[in-house]
Amino acid sequence: MGCSKNLVDSEFMMSKFSAGGWKVEFDSASTNQDVVVINTCGFINDARQESIDTILEYARAKTEGKIGKLCITGCLSQKYKDELLSEIPEADLILGVDAIDKLAGNFGIENVQCLTGSRLLSTPSHYAYLKISEGCNRRCSFCVIPEIRGRYISRPVENLVEEAWMLSEKGVKELILVAQDLTWYGNDLYGKNKLKDLLVKLESVKGIEWIRLHYAFPANFPEELLDLMKQSSIICNYLDLPLQHVTDRMLKLMRRGISRRKTLGLIDKIREKVPGVALRTTILTGHPGETEQDFRQLKDFMVDTRFDRLGVFPYSHEENTYAFNNYKDEITDQERSARVSEIMQIQQEISLSLNREKIGKTLRVLIDRVDEEFYYARSEFDSPEVDNEVLVKNNNACSPGQFCDVRIIDAGEFELSAEMAG
Numbered sequence: 001m002g003c004s005k006n007l008v009d010s011e012f013m014m015s016k017f018s019a020g021g022w023k024v025e026f027d028s029a030s031t032n033q034d035v036v037v038i039n040t041c042g043f044i045n046d047a048r049q050e051s052i053d054t055i056l057e058y059a060r061a062k063t064e065g066k067i068g069k070l071c072i073t074g075c076l077s078q079k080y081k082d083e084l085l086s087e088i089p090e091a092d093l094i095l096g097v098d099a100i101d102k103l104a105g106n107f108g109i110e111n112v113q114c115l116t117g118s119r120l121l122s123t124p125s126h127y128a129y130l131k132i133s134e135g136c137n138r139r140c141s142f143c144v145i146p147e148i149r150g151r152y153i154s155r156p157v158e159n160l161v162e163e164a165w166m167l168s169e170k171g172v173k174e175l176i177l178v179a180q181d182l183t184w185y186g187n188d189l190y191g192k193n194k195l196k197d198l199l200v201k202l203e204s205v206k207g208i209e210w211i212r213l214h215y216a217f218p219a220n221f222p223e224e225l226l227d228l229m230k231q232s233s234i235i236c237n238y239l240d241l242p243l244q245h246v247t248d249r250m251l252k253l254m255r256r257g258i259s260r261r262k263t264l265g266l267i268d269k270i271r272e273k274v275p276g277v278a279l280r281t282t283i284l285t286g287h288p289g290e291t292e293q294d295f296r297q298l299k300d301f302m303v304d305t306r307f308d309r310l311g312v313f314p315y316s317h318e319e320n321t322y323a324f325n326n327y328k329d330e331i332t333d334q335e336r337s338a339r340v341s342e343i344m345q346i347q348q349e350i351s352l353s354l355n356r357e358k359i360g361k362t363l364r365v366l367i368d369r370v371d372e373e374f375y376y377a378r379s380e381f382d383s384p385e386v387d388n389e390v391l392v393k394n395n396n397a398c399s400p401g402q403f404c405d406v407r408i409i410d411a412g413e414f415e416l417s418a419e420m421a422g
């Protein structure tokens with residue numbers, strides 16, 4: 001359940017069980033399994049509810065004798081273990097994060113050794129997420145991740161490069177780097193930022209044609225990264241920069257460690273140094289203290305900046321966060337929902353305008369899947385599941401995992417239509 005970082009944890013779990021002789025299925029809809037493991041998310045209300053609903057579904061399946069053992073791991077069970085022990089008696093095992101070895105040990109496979117970076121991919125075989133660190137040292141007011149996942153721990157460069165080689169040998173062509181905070185990478189382990197050095201080594205992995213960067217925290221952004229992005233033919237002209245807000249008072253209330261002036265300066269510098277870069281950001285609205293004036297300035301900022309990709313979330317009042325302990329939550333859920341809708345309406349108009357500018361242009365795309373009518377593909381400006389798709393007329397000449405040149409012939413708010421070029 002939840003984010004791509006949790007997905008990677010699940011892939012490591014599957015690899016461990018597979019090495020121990022188990023048949024493993026990811027996200028199976030069947031209810032005749034010997035063991036079901038639910039790797040939960042506990043970040044915000046909606047994600048937490050999805051995890052709870054899934055737990056209850058399989059708890060009923062166990063009561064009805066349709067499955068064997070039920071195990072719960074991940075962020076939700078890390079944060080609410082006592083509550084789950086009390087309320088889900090059907091669960092045979094409840095663990096938190098970092099549960100792989102404990103989980104395996106409970107099924108007699110604790111002595112099974114997997115190669116460093118060994119994973120069973122749940123994504124299509126041509127792309128994979130590469131989680132470069134665990135935890136977070138930031139103390140944003142609204143975020144519970146540091147409490148759940150702990151302090152930032154970088155994975156060694158050599159381990160990540162080894163994992164990238166293994167993924168490449170499985171057919172992976174696109175690496176999507178993820179962490180709670182990419183731009184802190186290496187400071188804890190090496191005493192200085194090592195993200196650029198890591199990327200240079202990953203560029204040399206044969207078979208990897210795209211490297212994509214997600215979750216680059218804006219405060220203390222390592223600007224030397226931009227020169228590398230500009231000169232690289234492998235690092236996508238794409239950057240996920242979660243800003244959350246833009247007014248000084250809200251950035252201070254959110255404890256983001258950056259000002260409006262520095263935020264605007266960073267965006268200008270990124271676009272200057274990496275021409276044509278697609279900027280993705282995340283906005284959080286309805287945080288305690290957000291006034292109508294703050295919200296208007298946020299909308300004006302979006303109109304002026306014209307982000308290529310944007311996600312928006314309503315504030316969720318999470319226990320044991322700084323905001324929960326120190327701020328009074330006076331904004332109603334109804335008002336939050338209205339603000340989210342306003343932001344999405346603005347972004348839809350921006351996205352449609354930007355997409356229409358691509359009509360007539362030729363783009364290199366990677367095909368993710370195919371049906372009788374279309375290839376469903378992505379350009380370097382789009383990450384899987386969260387960004388645009390390019391729908392290409394099926395000419396029965398290509399297959400998933402292939403790169404193709406296509407000509408854009410039409411555009412919608414969140415997708416492009418194309419035909420094969422040449």
